[in-house]
Amino acid sequence: MAYRFQVVVDSRDPHAQADWWAETLGWKVEPSDEDFIRSMIAQGHATEAETTVHNGVLVWASAQAICPPDQVGRRDRQRFLFQSVPEGKTVKNRVHWDVRLEGDDKDEVRSRLEARGATFLWEGHEGPHSWYTMADPEGNEFCLS
Template sequence: MHWKIVIDSADPHAQADFWAAALRYVVEDNSALIGKLLAAGAVPADLTVESHGRHAWRDLAAVRHPDDPYDEETGTGRGRRLLFQRVPEAKTVKNRLHLDLHPGAGRREEELARLERLGARMLRRVEEPSGGWLVMADPEGNEFCLH
C-alpha cells in the first residue's frame, strides 16, 4: 500500500521545495509523462509550468521519500508522499491535521535552526509534564510540530 497526504496550497512548487528540504525528501519529476501528454495534445500547455528546468504540473507538486519506489513512466511515488495542490483561498484557521517531526534526541535546536533557514518560523514552545515540543509554521502558515 502507498499513501499521500494532500495539502492545499497557494504555491504548490514552493511548498514542495520547502517540504522536500525539511523532510529530506525529493520533489517528484513528472516531466516525462507531461512531455508525452503535451506532444499528444492530451493536455494544454497552460496546465504546466517549468520547475527546476523541467515540465511540471502548474497546480500540483509532490514530494516523496527518496528510498521509496516510484513509477518511472510517470514519476509518481508509490510510498510516503505529500501532494501540494493549488487552491484559490488562503489558509484562515488552524490545521485539522499536522505533521510531527522527530529529529532525534538532543537535535531539536539544531533542526529548529535548519528549518528556519528553509523558511519555517517558530510559533511557540510547549512544555508539558509529558514532554516538550515546538509548534512551527511552514512558509504558507501550515502548523507542524518539532519534537
C-alpha cells in the same frame, strides 16, 4: 483490508512547498515525466497552460509530490502531495504533522528552519516531553519533537 493514503496539502505554490518540505524532511521531490506531459499536450488531453517549468524541468503547474528517497517510483510509497488552490490559508490547521528529530538538537533545527522561512509559534510540554509548534512558509502548522 488496509488502505494506503497520501497526505494532500493545499498550497498557493505547490512547487515551492514541495521543495521546502523535501529539504526539511530529507525527502525527494518526485521526478517529472516530461515526455508524458508533452504527449498529453500533443494528444489534446492537457494544455501548455496546465504546465510550468520549475528548476529547469517541465512539470504540471497544479501539484507536486515528495516522498522518502528510498521510495521514489514505488507504488506503495509514503507521500505528501502539494496541490494548488486559489485561496491562502485562513484558519488554524485541524491536522498537522510531527517532525521527529531522531536525536537532532531541536533548537538547531528550529534555527535552520526559521532561516528558511518557517515561523516559531509556541513551545509545548507534556510531562518530560517538549516540542516546538512551527509554521511552514505558507503558514501550515507542524511540530518539532
